[in-house]
Amino acid sequence: MSTSTPAVRASDWSPDQYLLFADARNRPVNDLLTFLRPDYSPRRIVDLGCGPGNSTALLAIRFPGASITGVDSSPAMISKARATLPEISFAEADLRTHKPPFGTDLLFANAVFQWLRRDERIPTIARLLRTLPQQREGGNESGGVLAFQMPDNYHEPSHRLIRETAASEGPWREFFEKLSGTGSVDKLGRDDIESFAEYYDALKPHCRAVETWNTTYVHVLDGPREIVEWAKGTGLQPFLNALPADGVAREAFLAEYQRRLEKEYPPTGDGKVLLMYPRRFVVAFR
Known part of the structure; x- marks a missing residue:
């Protein structure tokens, strides 16, 4: 959930603060995973901007046979992820220059690309997409998948x-x-994110299909x-x-x-407040 190119020079992120609302933050992760077909079985996964490992843990549950690596720019987040999931590999990385390991067939990103500036966000996403294997015409191997979501709540x-x-x-x-x-x-x-058309036009030349949509989550909070x-x-x-x-x-x-x-x-009738939280989803099939 963090990169080394956030909107400001950050000292570091707080895993404990982030995880105060872990269940709510995991909802879009589960929704993104649900979009992938039930028989989809990637062999090597990179969780981009893995944060404290909450998204990585859900990836491991969904794809128990896959090799998974989590990357994040925050030392504190990586430390928390390693302590929580010692059986999974984690590393510090800068998304702008990160090169996924050879053979990676699923790049998954939960709430991280919003921290990139507009002039580097789509170029970075397109570059990462191009690192995935393409589906060969007439072949048995499926192409790689880039699946990500990020807040659209600017x-x-x-x-x-x-x-x-x-x-x-x-x-x-x-x-x-x-x-x-x-x-x-x-x-x-952070900067506002781009339109649906901008993502489609930037990614479609490099893949077979692009699916994109928004979901607005309504979080019930105490105040x-x-x-x-x-x-x-x-x-x-x-x-x-x-x-x-x-x-x-x-x-x-x-x-x-x-x-x-x-x-x-x-306040609502029972004293709560409703936090509207739109999120952008993009899935590109290489």
């Missing part, structure tokens, strides 16, 4: 308010402007504070890494972000 209040809060006046502002070097906080967070905790594991991370860990600016920033969330996420 314009959702939960993530829009991070940027708006960061750009507002407060003790956090000077830290963000200093790090961005431009006077703008826009580049501290705006839980949205903050969710975002601290992902979208807030680049911003929090720019602030002193134990400083006034960090606490003030989180408090202001939560205050704004309270206006956008009114």
Whole structure:
């Protein structure tokens, strides 16, 4: 779930924070796996941006006979994955330059490509797709598969308010402007993802078929504070890494972000809030 090219120079990611909502984060992983036909049986799998190994564990359950490698740029995530799944190989890697091992026939990526900048995201995905074996006409061997999903929530209040809060006046502002070097906080967070057509047109020349769709998940949370905790594991991370860990600016920033969330996420009849979370799915068959 992390790369070495996130939207900001991150110190590292927190596996424990990320896994606070493990069940909800695993839902799109299971949905992506379900899309692959029941008799599909890859021999060598690379889990790109494996994070703490939650997606890797689900891959191992679905494909028990496959050789699986998990890669991620975060040392903390890799350490957690190795401790949780000692029987699986894990390595630190940069997605922009990573070369999957020869014979890899499934590249699986759960919530990682959104961290690449727009000018490198699709070229990186297309390059990785081209490393997979092609299906030979008249042959018995099937081609490789690239399957990935990523958040498509750039314009959702939960993530829009991070940027708006960061750009507002407060003790956090000077830290963000200093790090961005431009006077703008826009580049501290991740870029919006591309359209369906852009993915199709970029990948289809290199494969037999491309399937793509969006699913909006509705997560029932206890309140705006839980949205903050969710975002601290992902979208807030680049911003929090720019602030002193134990400083006034960090606490003030989180408090202001939560205050704004309270206006956008009114309580349901039983006091919960509904976090809408759209995700983009793409499966390319080589």
